[in-house]
Amino acid sequence: MATLYHYPLCPFSRKIRLLLRERNIDPDLITEAFWQKRKEFIRTNPSGDVPVLIIEKIKICGHYAITEFLEEKFETTFPEDxxxxxxxxxxxxxxxxxxxxxxxxxxxxxxxxxxxxxxxxxxxxxxxxxxxxxxxxxxxxxxxxxxxxxxxxxxxxxxxxxxxxxxxxxxxxxxxxxxxxxxxxxxxxxxxxxxxxxxxxxxxxxxxxxxxxxxxxxxxxxx
Amino acid sequence: MATLYHYPLCPFSRKIRLLLRERNIDPDLITEAFWQKRKEFIRTNPSGDVPVLIIEKIKICGHYAITEFLEEKFETTFPEDxxxxxxxxxxxxxxxxxxxxxxxxxxxxxxxxxxxxxxxxxxxxxxxxxxxxxxxxxxxxxxxxxxxxxxxxxxxxxxxxxxxxxxxxxxxxxxxxxxxxxxxxxxxxxxxxxxxxxxxxxxxxxxxxxxxxxxxxxxxxxx
Structure with a gap:
């Protein structure tokens, strides 16, 4: 089970959606109008930015942390050389x-x-x-x-x-x-x-x- | 032997200088006035940005690539958990x-x-x-x-x-x-x-x- 807070035209969210599905992980998508700075979402990610991934009860904020987390925990999408x-x-x-x-x-x-x-x-x-x-x-x-x-x-x-x-x-x-x-x-x-x-x-x-x-x-x- | 193209008040260069010295790597520093877009430097890094690290005949452009390269090749400076x-x-x-x-x-x-x-x-x-x-x-x-x-x-x-x-x-x-x-x-x-x-x-x-x-x-x- 994975949940991704994202915004459709956010390129960082799109990257993570691709990296998840390349690994056959199909997350529940929650669209977050991040510019509204919703209080509950700020508690989830203090920077107020998407994407935020929740997977196996682990929360990961931001495309940098998510990209490298997926790389360490699942199969690689980087070149080997x-x-x-x-x-x-x-x-x-x-x-x-x-x-x-x-x-x-x-x-x-x-x-x-x-x-x-x-x-x-x-x-x-x-x-x-x-x-x-x-x-x-x-x-x-x-x-x-x-x-x-x-x-x-x-x-x-x-x-x-x-x-x-x-x-x-x-x-x-x-x-x-x-x-x-x-x-x-x-x-x-x-x-x-x-x-x-x-x-x-x-x-x-x-x-x-x-x-x-x-x-x-x-x-x-x-x- | 390591060489780092940097700029003194570039925070990304400073981060890499710290990460190198934390691992006892003392690079030769070359100050690059990156805004001048020097041709030879653009050939080294097409984005024209610092830092660029050359170490063990490997060239690595940008603080993101360098941070993760150092992590994979040398001792960790990330938390384990x-x-x-x-x-x-x-x-x-x-x-x-x-x-x-x-x-x-x-x-x-x-x-x-x-x-x-x-x-x-x-x-x-x-x-x-x-x-x-x-x-x-x-x-x-x-x-x-x-x-x-x-x-x-x-x-x-x-x-x-x-x-x-x-x-x-x-x-x-x-x-x-x-x-x-x-x-x-x-x-x-x-x-x-x-x-x-x-x-x-x-x-x-x-x-x-x-x-x-x-x-x-x-x-x-x-x-």
């Missing part, structure tokens, strides 16, 4: 820190979060100049990934691992919003199609955010 | 993500980075309204740590571990700038004095940033 493992964590960190702060955080804030906030909290219509900054940065990152995939089948090696799940978790949020220009990045598209068709990915494709339906071919395996 | 280990990673993540983005990144940008940037890059005098935001957030975080230390000798348990080294790395940057109001947080001060007096901490106390000398009692063990 030490250099590939270092490269894997480098790319995970790239997406969780750099890609998140320069691209996804900006676009999610404008297109999603501001809809749920009142004016005093900074809510309102999406600001196009901010979205433009995010999209500009996005293309810089996508070019880098396209280059990585030049000589590798996946991001680190020939086999799918944590780096791919992390990257796909972030990219899937932007795909939900219709923000990935797939035609310009053929190798990225081929790689994403591969991850998207895995059984572990299925639950992500059924996500629906109130008032923001998925755009384009988000659900389709032939996009 | 699984719940304490999860709590340790939760607190590390708190400092590396939440504390960094809400406090340290803001204050370092205003008080340090803007001095080294020209006007087009966003350089200039420190903006007092931004520093005020950082200091306001700082007190919220310090109160939380003071509470944690209410019933524990260190942040996670009775023994010093990665959570303490991570927290001390971040707090030491603010102490360098004279921004920690020690008198208001007696338990925090007692805990920091303990970490500061460890041999692994010594090298951090000799750091000097050009044009920004350390403030107050940064170097003193009796502060």
């Amino acid at each position: 030490i250099n590939e493992k270092n490269e894997c964590r480098r790319i995970m960190d790239w997406f969780d820190s750099k890609f998140h702060s320069e691209v996804l955080k900006i676009i999610l804030h404008e297109k999603v979060e501001r809809q749920f906030l009142n004016v005093e909290q900074g809510g309102g219509l999406p600001r196009l100049d901010r979205i433009k900054v995010g999209i500009h940065n996005l293309n810089y990152h996508l070019k880098y990934i396209e280059n990585l995939l030049n000589d590798r089948f996946c991001l680190v090696s020939e086999k799918v691992n944590n780096a791919d799940f992390t990257a796909a978790a972030h990219i899937s949020c932007l795909d939900y919003l219709g923000d990935i220009p797939w035609k310009r990045y053929p190798r990225l598209k081929e790689w994403y199609a591969k991850i998207k068709s895995r059984p572990s990915f299925r639950s992500l494709l059924t996500d629906q955010i109130m008032s923001i339906p998925p755009r384009g071919k988000y659900v389709s395996l032939d996009f | 699984i719940n304490e280990k999860n709590e340790c990673r939760r607190i590390m993540d708190w400092f590396d993500s939440k504390f960094h983005s809400e406090v340290l990144k803001i204050i370092l940008h205003e008080k340090v980075e803007r001095q080294f940037l020209n006007v087009e890059q966003g350089g200039g005098l420190p903006r007092l309204d931004r520093i005020k935001v950082g200091i306001h957030n700082l007190n919220y975080h310090l109160k939380y740590i003071e509470n944690l230390l209410n019933d524990r000798f260190c942040l996670v348990s009775e023994k010093v571990n990665n959570a303490d080294f991570t927290a001390a790395a971040h707090i030491s940057c603010l102490d360098y700038l004279g921004d920690i109001p020690w008198k208001r947080y007696p338990r925090l001060k007692e805990w920091y004095a303990k970490i500061k007096s460890r041999p692994s901490f010594r090298s951090l106390l000799t750091d000097q940033i050009m044009s920004i000398p350390p403030r107050g009692k940064y170097v003193s063990l009796d502060f």
